[in-house]
Every structure is written in structure tokens, then in C-alpha cells.
Amino acid sequence: MTSQPTGGTVLELRGVGVSFGGLVALEDVSLAAAAGTVVGVIGPNGAGKTTLFNVVCGFVEPNAGAVLFEGSPLRPRPHRLASQGIARTLQGVGLFRGLTVLENVMAGATHSARAGLVSAMLGLPRSDRDERRLRDEAMTLLDELGVAEHARAWPDTLPYAVGKRVALARALVARPRLLLLDEPAGGLGGDDVDELAALIVDLPARASAGCSVMLVEHHMDLVMKVCDQIVVLDFGRVVASGTPGEIRDNPAVAEAYLGAEVQS
Amino acid sequence: MSTTKPAERKTVPVQATRSRMSRFVVPSPLRPGEGSTLLRHLLWVAVAAVVVYFVSYGIDPFRNYQLATVAAYLCVTAGLTMLTGLNGQLSLGHGALMACGAYTVALAQNEFSDRDLFGPWRLPISLALGVLVAALAGALIGVCAARLRGPYLAGVTLAVALVVPAFTTRFADLFNADQGLSVYVDSPPAGLGPYFPPERWQAWIAIGAAMLSLLIVANLVNSRFGRAFKAVRDDEVAAKLVGIHVARTQVLAFVVSAGCAGLGGGVLAVISQSVSPSVFGLTLSLNLLLAIVLGGLGSLFGAAWGALLLVLLPYLTTEVTRGFELSPRLANKLEGNLPLAIFGLTLIIVMLVAPGGIQDAFRALGRTVRRRWRRT
Amino acid sequence: MSEADVLVVDKVNAGYGAVPVLRDVDLTVPAGTITAVLGANGAGKTTLLRTITGLVRPSGGRILFSGADLRAVKVEQLVRRGIAHVPEGRGVVAELTVDENLRLGGLWRSDKADAKKATAEVYELFEPLARRRNHLGHQLSGGERQMLALGRALVARPTLLLLDEPSLGLAPKVTAQIMALLKQLRDTTGLTVLLVEQNVRGALSIADRGVVMSLGRIVLSADADQLLADDRLRHAYLGF
Amino acid sequence: MDRFIFLTFDGLSRGAVYAAFALALVLIWRAARVVNFAQGAMAVVTAYAAYTISDAVGSYLVGFIVALVGGLALGALVERGLMRFVGHANPLNDVIVALGLVLFLTAVVGMIFGGEYRAANQPFDTSAIEVGGIPLMSRYDLFIWGSVATMVVLLALLFTRTAIGLRMRAAAFAPEVSRLLGVNVGRMLTLGWALAAAVGAVAGVLILPTELGLHPHAMDIVFASSFAAAIVGGLDSPVGAVVGGIIVGLILSYVSGYFGAALTPIAVLVVLLAVLLLRPGGIFSSVRARTV
Amino acid sequence: DDAPSTGGGGTAAAVPGVTDTEITLGTHMPLTGPAAAGYSKIAPASKAFFDYVNANGGVNGRKIKYLIEDDGYNPANTQTVVRKLVLEDKVFAILNGLGTPTHTGVLDFLKTQKVPDLFVASGSRSWNQPEKYPTTFGYQPDYTVEGKIIADYVKKNFPGKVVCHMGQDDDFGRDSLAGVEQVLGADGVKSKQKYVTSNTNITPQIQAFKAAGCQVVISATIPAFTALSLGTAAKLGGFRPQWIPSSVGADYTTLAGLLGDGKVLLEGLIAPGYLPVSTDAANPWIQLFQKVNKEYNGNAPFDGNVVFGMNVAYLTVQSLLKAGKDLTRESLIAAVESGGFKNAAVGPYRYSKTDHSGIGGMQMGKVTAGVQAAFGPVVQTDDAAGPVTEYTEAAAPPPANGIPTA
């Protein structure tokens, strides 16, 4: 069921266009992300990066084009995404305030929960077993990301970096084959960014939950370090795409996005 | 240049603060290595049942009636606190859902007794039907509610609360309009003896129903569905992304809490042996809301406090004012109004001093006491 | 502490409820300088800014602005005294339009013409905002909101600007632009800036001084050049 | 046809009444993000004050002014003395305190004035002007419409054109940011409550002559219908309150006229659902919020 | 502690609510809430009259203690307060509980507890079911009887006029209409309109009357809606039919208060009554009640509700006296069933073993120059097909000291 397509294209966008009222947010965007790679999407503010993610997730209905996931057309509906094999983190932290860290991560595994309504209402052993399994999976992941000690804490009390990791754990526990990260390094300090970079680079190769990654980020160090391929958006259009090296040397990108004095 | 020693850098920089904080963190309902949810909750129920059994022998019939009323409300507040507290959906129309249960029970009881059907199972079957009908109505409202938020949901459910009299008038042949129906209720089983007060029997029925409702809500809250309820309340976008169908979850919460309301309404019909539309008006719906917020929103203990308050507060305010000797002129003006004023004032004061409700206040008190205890 | 110190934080302690966060924080900010406040997540940087503007009540210590104790000043009075605070996390009023948000920044000012001019400057600076004048705050992208929050503070023409991670979510080019602007404002108008940043290098490149916080204390305070130049210090305190 | 025309005009004049009161609800929602369940009870209090004084003085105008000023004062008092201290452990606390206030105010009014209905006099002739034998609107109805229109225009101007309006809106949405921008949030809240209560009080004295009369519960039903009207129109929009008021007024009139008064609550529910399922934020709701 | 909670009677010592020195009675009334207007004055008036009797020696040496519970006209509250009165306060009897929906809910309870349930304040026919509810008794003429009496009057005095009916959309309106149609025939009523108390816009209904050309409108309306009907009609191009409201909504003092300046509209209003009109200062009963009102009721505004409450108390004292010194619940019920009471009521009480309905006769009254006064004969009828006949027995004045005798 979760056979890992090797080598193929995990996500493909064909001529996607989005407009809000009169405002064109995306125009004829086509791109392909190879399985087992990390693809970065960069571009000026308001270029349409988040909107691109929203199209893939079904939060925004494109008015043109198609989205293909693992070769077949995707009619994205946000709540079906997880079971289709796509997970996403949000800008900021986006944890459920009223759930503990552990519960947050367990919630991430919702689509693999099997206990039915009746067994849940009656508190039958079937439901308990299911819960125990989810809890174990969640604990394992928290442990892998080094935040297991916070399992019983409330999200509001977490240091920011820990919160971001928990959010990542919540996305990973669903065992996605494609992970969309929206500004994962936003607000993180230097060390934390490095650790995050290491983590992301590892994701495609991970034994337990190997997946392809697509990320939007303004933190150029991170992008350059982790991405196999980079797509640059400006005014809703793809203006460049290539390896980190190619992008860095692309004068148009430097002009529109990086600015005169390139931050390394 | 100042020269403090550089702090050790770790992923978790504020370790000291953190661990102190985590002491206040209420343990997640899922403790590692615990046993069966059902057994644990059944144990609670059994303890409560035994306590109530003895209590019901120790008090007079009127107190038993009050106990039964509390239990009937508890059926409803348990479901409502789940809906409003845990799932974030405000309902001002649960009185109407209680009416669904109550009228179904009334019609079923009368019909069954006319035809002499089902023997000792008559009441459970009627109540089950009441739950079913209320749950169906809840599903209908829930489907609409799932699209609405905040005051818009409040407005629609308020409108729901107001349609009960219209329905009973429109279908007067069935529901007998304002006058309502009387409900056939079997007398207590002969085995309990000839002088067994019916109020005590009613209290048992009501407590049984309340325990059932609490058991189911508690189980549900502790399951993945409970997690989904809270997730939807906290962040709909994130909830969708983890694979929760937001609308369906909201409808589910509505249906379950409507079922609880149906049960409560049915029990109320049984203990008062009558149903009429004005019982289930807006006042009742608002009172239910008062109960769960005053008790402590989102907590089943809070729901219990709330149900208790709903019965005791009006009673006590009246008793208190009864103590005053008033001249006839003053009595004409104050009688009735004085208890209401005190009731209103009490609500306000409780909300001001315990914004998290009674349960929360007790929890805070418990913490303080424990801290003091440790210190000495 | 000298005449020229526009802001003095003196032995300030603060926290949330029973949880202490700031412990005996001492900080002086000379007028017309940029001070970068650095430190890991959770070190208390945001709390420091919030304490200065009175959003968090200090449990001890003094905060002096141009010699006056800020603890006696109401939050809503600060902007009139020349203090602007851009809070963490895009403090945009999401239900108001871009234009209204900017107007809000200049509301307190009596010089309406200048407020208009300042608004125009902001639109010039952040060109994406100019295209979205009548869009509601919540329609904006993350970076656009950040621009709006910053722009709104600039409309107020403050003398002391407290910025909490202004580069968060902004494209590198815009970040550089903002840093350059801060520098320019300091040089031309004598603006004083207290800048909390994760983008350490960017911040230090324009700052006069760098202050490093850890566990709610200020553990290092040095000239920015020195911090950038001294590898040992940088490694120990800033981790790069 | 005659009946239809008559019912339409009847609905319009009732609509004015709901619009007037819905305006107060919209105002408080915009200023403080609460649905003020105590609005009706507060309007009753000011109405008693207004009628007592206008009876004593013998001038309608004086009563009107008393209501207006009393509303301002009562609104400010409720905010300063009560709502300000309500904790926000959850968003329902406001509602519960408002409900407590309703009980308290009605009880106190009942103690002072008794539960009897009192006649509410009006300044104008209430006889309907007849056109072709069909009674259409009375001069008093026109007076109500005029007052409502004036209030809508003034409020719209206040909110969209003035700095105070901008401050009030900002304070309601983002109190902390507003304070940093120099907005005195506390004062804005007080002002919002005072204005809303004043509008409610004026609506109250306008409405009462068309109702059963003045008694402690005189505004209960009006509150429910007006709440529906405000929701239909969209709680954020003064114009929405008027349109919502008209819709609810017309529905009530047509349904009572053609199908019987008992069915009106069902009709209101149906209309609410019909409108809100299409536009979950009311007819005049603004753009849907971007959530991601 | 397994003793029965019921106090079904037996020896005098075991009678709940009765001691050698005291009789405890209880009632449920809307003292607060939308329905309280007017009705909240009834129970205090009764209490005042009891106090008057108590001050004059009580009933067979026992003082009457009257416990008034507020139910806000909400049947759920009625359930609670009546149980409290019976189970906790151990009242001897429930007296004059007000309202059809409220009181209907407690009938079964009162029956199982065998509590005398006297003189329910509502004109529903439910109270008159001696087989089903042997302890419950009505008081005022039921709405069907009243409808018949009004219709009979209309038939005789407004022949050929277009008659219409306005009714509250519950059994008040329904029973009234049934009575009217009983006399006038189903097609004798041209337009039938209904209103609900939760919708104060009755313009559509009044317009329908106008369109139908109604000349006489019989209405089963509570006072607020009587006033509203008159006011609304006047606004619709001076539509002035002859209004004949039920006695429930026809008290002049109340209506005049509701209409304010518009009270001129009451001129010519005709309505039946079963008690003397409160403004009829010449009536010796009114004089008595006014005196009691002044001395024991804080001189509350004197209207029909006060008269109603006082006369209920009077009737209660009569019943208690009749039940004798050896007061039990059975003896009280037997006393009421023995019937033959005479007091302020203009018509006869119909109480017997087989009839638990109350007053059977009414007299028309009319407002002239701002004074409501009774006129014409007292008539009586039943709630079935029986004819409307004249009741000829002359009214008796109260005893000189105002204290009832058996």
C-alpha cells in the first residue's frame, strides 16, 4: 500500500493557476519533484509559495492546471491528504493548544487509527489497543526527534524550537511519502537551524519514514544546504529552477530575491 | 565587556523553568501502561452508584426528587460540555433536543402501556427511542452547525430553542400544544415493598441514566474521537491536515451530545410524569449553558457541579429570601423577584471570582493546599 | 548610565505568573544607536521587549526612558513618548485593511500631513503593500504582514524602536533592505533601535552593540564589531 | 393582492423595529466582540427611566433624551463596573455574566416598578395612512424608519470615516497591538458599550409603543428576533442589521398573515438556515478569512 | 425510613399540614417572568384575606399559613415547587395553582399523593374529571362555558351581525371557540384568527378581521392581547367592531393601564364576568375586599386580580369550615363536593361528587364613561350541548364582619 516509488516523480504540477478576485497569485506553474529528494521553493514575499502548498493540500482551488501525486491526478481535499501520503507543517507552530505534546502527535496518526465509534464509546479493549499502538508510535517518533521528555507538556509551555520539532513529529507520524514544510526554520536560532537541516537531509533516507520533502523557506543557508533542487517563484510564476549552485549564480534570482548583498 | 560564563547551549534552553512548569501540567488522560478504559470508568460508575444508593435511602422524597432532577440535567450537561467545551460548538438549543427525547418517551410510554407492550423493558425501550430521535434531530442541526461559527451558530441554535412550542402547536393532535402530555410511568417494582417512595425509584432511574451518559462521554473523550474534538476546536486547518474530517467530527459531537440531551429529556419526562413545550424553552437551554460554564467548561466534574447548581441555586435563593419577614406591601414587590436578583448576582459573582468555573477553582485550591502542605 | 542613554533597564525581574523569566536584567541603550539582542529560543528576548513596553509587568527593577520611569506610564501612552514596539508574530490587525493598519500607526499624531507622507514612504519602501492597500490583513502572505507591522511602526516616527524578529518570514532582499533602512534612520534621524534577531549576522552587521541573553539573563554585552570579529566569543555565545 | 401589499408594509414597519435593535447588537459586536445578551434588559431599564420621567414632565422629547443619556450611562457603567472584570478563561464567560445581568436587572425593575404592563405612549399618530383602502404605514412607523436610517448613517460614518471608529475596531480585534499603537483600549470598550446601549435604549423607546407595553420582559421577544436579524445581515455590518431587520419583519408578517402566528418561529429558523448555509457570516459578511 | 411519603389521611394527628393551631396551604403562581403581569397579585390577595381571617380567630381555631411559590409560569418549575410544597413543606392542600400548562403537569403527582388540589386558576376543562383526578377542583367558569355564554348574548343582542373570533393558540382559544360555535354554528363565525404570546405582531390577524368585515369580535385573549387587539384595530383606519373579550382578559383597570392614552378605546367594551367588577364600589363584596386590601395587602392597586384572589380565599375558608374541626384531606374534599357555596361569585358553584367544575354562571358587563359595570341577567350553562339559561337566585351580601361562616 505504501510502496515507495523509486526514482519517479512524487509530485507534479501542470500549468497551475490561482487568482483571488483580481489578484493573480499563481500563473501557469509547472514543476516536478523527484521522489526521494528535497525540493525547495523560494521567492519574494507574496510570490505565491504558500498558495502553491495550499493548492497541493486542497485549501485553495486552482482555476487552471492539474496536480499529480505519484503519477496519478490528485483531487486534493485537506482531510484526505494524510491518508493519501502527504503531510504538511504550517508557518509558525500550529500545535493543538488543548492537547498535550503526546496527544498532538497521536492526533497526527489519525488516519491510521482503526478503532470505531462504538468501541470508542464503550471503551472496548479494541479501542484501548489502538490507542496504545498510536501512543507507542508517537513516543517513538518524539524520541527520535529528541523531544520525548516533553511528551506530557502543553504546547504553550514549550520552547519555540521544541514546538517546531513536535509539529514535525506530528507530520511524520502519519508516515507520509511527501512532506511539505512551510518555513520550518522561521524563528529558529542558528544551532537549531543546523539541527533542522540535518534532520531534513535525513528524511528521504530514513528507515522508518523515508519521504520526499518540499519546503518553502527564506533561510538561504538552510535551503542551499538541504535542497537537491530549487524552484524560484516570482509574481506567481516559476522564474528559475535548478540545483542550489545554479540558483545561487542566477542573476535574475539574485536581483529579485536575494538582493544585492547575498547572504550566505 | 561583561563576563558572565556562557550558558551551555542545548536544544532545550530553559530547562529549569520547563520542569517546574510541567508539574502543573495535568497528566494526559492516557497514562502509559494503564489498563482498560472501560474497566476504569466502570469502577468510577460503580463507586458512584453505591454512594448514590445509600444517599437515596438517607434523604427524604423531595431530596430524592431533586437528586433525580440533578441526574437528569447531568445527562445533558455531560454531553453539552463535551460539545461546547471540547469541540468548541456553542449550542443554545439543547432544550429543544431534550424536548425531542421527552416527547418521544412520553408518546412511547403512553402507547406501550395502552397496548401493554414490553413489560419491564418498557421504560428502557422508550428511553432508547428518545435518545434515537434526539440524536437524529441533533444530526440534522449538527450538519447545519458544522458550517457555522461563533455567534452565527449561537443565533441558529437559539432559533432552534424557540421552535418547540411552534411544533407542538402545529401538530397539536400528537403533542397537545401548550398543555402537553402526561406520561405513563410504571410504579416502582413490587419487589421494593409497598411503601417504597416513587421519588427514590425515580432517582435511581435518573442516576442510572446519568451514569450511562457519563460513561459514554468519558469513554469517547478518552478515545481518538475526543482528541479529534479538541483538535477541531483548537485549529481547524491543522486538524484537516492530520486527516480529521472537520465537519464530520463536529456532526458526531453534536449527535452524541444530542443523544445525551434526549436521554436527559426522557428522564425528565419520566420523573415529572409530564411534558409540555414551555419546559423546554429558551430558559432551559440557557440554563444548561450556565450550568456547564459555571461548573467548569469541558470537564465532566464541571458538568456535575453545573447540574447540581441548576437545581440547588434557585432552591437556595428562594429559601434564603423566605427567611426575611416582609410587610405585605414589600412582599408584593419582592416576592419572586428577590430570589431572581440573588440568582443573577450569584452567577455574576461566581464568574468574576472563578472564571474557569467551580471545578477549576477547586483544582486551583487543591494545588495551593498541596503546595502549602509540602512547604510545612 | 549617562545622559545619552535613552533607555535604561535596571535590575529588572519579570515572568509569567509564578514562572520567572527575566532575572536581574541590566541594559543601557545610548541614543542614536542600534542594539542587537541575541540569544537562543526561549532566552527571554521577547519578554524583555514586552517588559520594557509594560505588556509584562516587571516584578522588580526600573525601566527608564529619557530619565522617566516607564513603569508609571500606560502602554497606550508610549507611542506618544516616541516608543514603537513591533511585537513578535506579525502584529497586524487582520480584520482591518492594509491602509487602515497604516492609518492606525499615525492616528496619535497631530501632524496629519506628515503622517500621510510617512504612509506614502512606507508604500514606496514595501511595494507589495502598495498593491494591496485595500486588502484585509488576513489575506496577506506571511512576509507581507511582517512588512505591514514594520511599516506601521515607521508611520509613527518613533525615537525608540523595539523590533522583535523583524526578519521573520521576509525574503533576504527585504531583510537587507530593512537593515539598511534602520541604519540610515539611525544616521539621519538619530533613531534608537533595540533589535531582537535570530538573523545574527544581519543584525550585527548594522548594530553598534550586541547583547546576548541566556536563561533570562544578559550574559554578554559587547560592541558589534568585536562580536563579529572575535571567533572565540562568537563560538561560545552565538554558536557560529 | 391587497393582503400582500398590506402584509408587506406591515412587515416593513416591524422590520424597522428589529433593525433598530439589531443595530445595537451590531455595534457592541464591532466594539467588543460580544453578543450582548443583556441588551434587552438594559433597554428595559432605560425605558422605565424614560417613561417615568416623560410621564412626570409630560414631554415625549424629554423621555427620549433620558433614554439616550441613560443608555450611554448604563452602557458605560456595565462595561466599567462589570464586563471589564470578566475573565476570559473561555469566550462564554461574557455570555454568562450578561445572562446574570439580565436576571438581576429584570428582577430589580420588577421590584421597583412591579410586573404590570404600562402603556407606552408615542409622540405621533399611529393610525396607518391608507392608500386605496389598504392601511400602509403610520406616521409613527415613518418616524421609526427615519430614526433607524439616521442611526445607520451616523454609525457607518463613525466606523468608516472617523479615527475613533478605526480605533474602536482595532481595539476590538487586537487589543494588545492597539495599545502599542496608542489606542486606549479600555476607553474604546467603554465607548462602544455606551454607544451600543444608547442605540439599544433609543431602539427600546421606539419599539415599545408597537409592542404590548412596558414591563420587565418587554424586550425578550424583540431581542430574539433582532438577534436573528443581526445574524442574517451579518453581525459586522450596520447595513446588514437593517436588511436583516427587514427580512425578519417581512417573514414574520407573511407567515403570520398566511399561515398563522404559531408558525413564525419555524419560519425564522428556516430563513436563518437558508441564509447562513449560503453565507455563513450573514448576507453582508466580508471576504472569507484566509486560514492558511 | 421506609414510611410512605404520602400522608393520605387517617387520624387527625397524622394529617399533613394540619396542627391544632395551623393549617398550611400552598400555591404555585407566576410571580416573575412575562406571565407575571397581573397574576402575581392573586396569591398575595388571597394571603391577605387569610391574614384577615387569622386575625379574627382563624378557622376553627387554626390559623391559615399560605405558602406562595413562584413558578414563573414554567411547568418545569411548577413540578419542583409543588413537590417541595407537598413533600418538604407538607402542605395540607394545594390552592389556586395558576395556569393550564403549568398545573396540568402536576395533576398526576397530586393525585398519587392524594393532596386536595383546590380551585385551579384557569378555565381549562381538565380540572373537572372527578373519576380521573378525584382531588382536583376547578374554580372559574371554563372557557367553553364562557364561549357559549358570550355567543348566546351575541346571538340575542347582535342578530345578523358578522361575528368573528380571536383566540390564543392553545386550549384557551380552542375551548372558547368550541363554545361559541356550539351556539352560533360552525359557519356562524366568519373569521377565526389565532395569536401566540411569543409574537406581538397581530396586525395581520386584525387586518383579516377588517377585510372580513367583522362587526363583533369575540376574543379569548389575555389582557395584554385584548389591549393590543383594540389598539391595533384602531390604527387600521378606525376599524371599530364590538369587542367581547373573555373575562380572563377584560379587567378594566388592567386594560386601561395597558392602553394609557388609548383607554378611550375601551368605551362600550362588553365582557362577561363571574365576580363583581372591582370598580363597583357599591357592591358590598367589593367594599369588604377593599377593606381587607387596605389593612392586610399594603393597599395594593385594587383590580380584578385582587378580587379574584380574595374570593378564592373566601371560598377556601368556607370549605375548611365545612370540613369541620376534624380536618382531614378526605373531609375537605367531601366538604367541597357537598357544594352550595355562596360568596362574591355571581353564579352558582357546581361542585358535587360528579362535578368538579367551578362557578357556572356569568353576567355581562359593559364599559360606559370609563366605568365597567355589570348589567343584565346572570346566565348559566354547561360545557356540553346544554342551553344557556337564566340563573335567578339573588346574590347575598357578605356577613357583617366579613368572616365566612360554614
Ligand SMILES: Nc1ncnc2c1ncn2[C@@H]1O[C@H](COP(=O)(O)OP(=O)(O)OP(=O)(O)O)[C@@H](O)[C@H]1O
Ligand atoms: N485568500 C486570499 N485572498 C486574497 N489574497 C490572497 C489570499 N491568499 C493569498 N493571497 C495573496 O496572494 C499572494 C501570494 O500569497 P502567498 O501567501 O502564497 O505568498 P508567499 O509566497 O507564501 O509569501 P511569504 O513568503 O510572504 O509567505 C499574496 O500577495 C497574498 O496577498
Ligand SMILES: Nc1ncnc2c1ncn2[C@@H]1O[C@H](COP(=O)(O)OP(=O)(O)OP(=O)(O)O)[C@@H](O)[C@H]1O
Ligand atoms: N505567555 C507566557 N506564559 C508562560 N511562559 C511564557 C510565556 N511567554 C513566554 N514564556 C516563557 O518564557 C521564556 C522566555 O520566552 P521569550 O518568548 O521571551 O523568549 P525569546 O527569547 O523571545 O525566544 P524566541 O527566540 O523563541 O522568540 C520561555 O521559556 C517561554 O516558554
Ligand SMILES: CC(C)C[C@H](N)C(=O)O
Ligand atoms: C391563567 C389563566 C387564567 C389563563 C391562561 N391562558 C391559562 O389557561 O393558563
Ligand SMILES: [Mg+2]
Ligand atoms: Mg508564505
Ligand SMILES: [Mg+2]
Ligand atoms: Mg521571541
